[in-house]
Amino acid sequence: MPEEPDVNISGGPDGGGTDAAAEDPTFAPGAAETRAEAVVDELGEIYWQKAYGGQDAFECLVRTILSQNTSDVASQPAHDSLMARYGEGGPAAAPGGDLARALADADRDELAETISSAGLYNQKSASIQGAAEWVLDAYGSEDAFDAFVREEDPGEVRETLLSVDGVGPKTADCVLLFAGGRGGVFPVDTHVHRIARRMGLAPADADHEGVREAIEAAIPPEKCGFGHTVMIQFGREYCSARKPACLDGPEACPLYDRCDRVGVDELDGEVVDPAEAAD
Incomplete structure (x- = not known):
């Protein structure tokens, strides 16, 4: 499998690497055309982009x-x-x-x-x-x-x-x-399914295929692989099913301003599946 890049090409200096905009305008801050793409770009400031393809x-x-x-x-x-x-x-x-x-x-x-x-x-x-x-x-x-x-x-x-x-x-x-190393492929696991609907990047009642279609339509192909892996990591570290970081206050979540928090009641601390909140 190809080695992980030695620089964070998906994020800027805050991500621990070089100025991505200077090297590749694809990942320039503020250049995103959709909110979903902006989310991926901001995650690029936190996590390193992986190399994809090459596995048997x-x-x-x-x-x-x-x-x-x-x-x-x-x-x-x-x-x-x-x-x-x-x-x-x-x-x-x-x-x-x-x-x-x-x-x-x-x-x-x-x-x-x-x-x-x-x-x-x-x-x-x-x-x-x-x-x-x-x-x-x-x-x-x-x-x-x-x-x-x-x-x-x-x-x-x-x-x-x-x-x-x-x-x-x-x-x-x-x-x-x-x-296959294919661009434009955004696998949807339980983390991605939850986060995309909670953030408002996909309909609250969307099934896994509905989430995949919504995200793949909103994110450039070259960012899908990275988006998949970092959204899973974000779900593990910040946006868990039962206690998302936002319950500890806006400053606890790096994507607070990008999120609709569907199904999250910050006042009483209750969290439900986004589909339940939409009913």
Whole structure:
């Protein structure tokens, strides 16, 4: 995977890097055309822009399935255990280190036990094994699947991934972003879904696809990958589901002036899902 840039090209000096406007006017402060883009630019003053693309497409697919309905704290050990057993050099590795082949041939119970820390391990082991069999049947090899993800039309890739059991919109979009390096892809997880509606960047009653469509329409393609990762980080550090930072006062949240705070009652400290507040 490409290394993270050694400067914060998405933010200005306050973000710990150089003057982004001088290097790339795309990220110039005040140049945003929409509020959603302005939010991403301001997050660029806090978080560093990552490099996207370059991950192995099939391993990325497996990793994202493992992350479904759980935290990184739980899914990362599961991924590490899976790779230690079925990856190249592992006791259950396939000849040539072909991960898809190893997982397609794996004993289901053993696979489930290996990834048990990720939760829903019976369901996820079935999805992972099914995805491995599909990759081999449809493309013949991991390399051919990787080329498909990187080179074919993003819309076609997304629809194809969505046809696989256990692969939803967020999983498909993560593969497009982190393996394919595609611009204009903004995966929506629970953090993004909550924050976009709470801030008023998407309709309060929008589902995950509605949020994705609203954000992708409002943010330039080159900023979507960065926006996805930093909005998740912002949700973890500031805009949590039960106690967003704004409850501690305007100064506690760096995006207070950009936010509609839908579903947040700062006076009584109550927080509800934005969809409930809109009813």
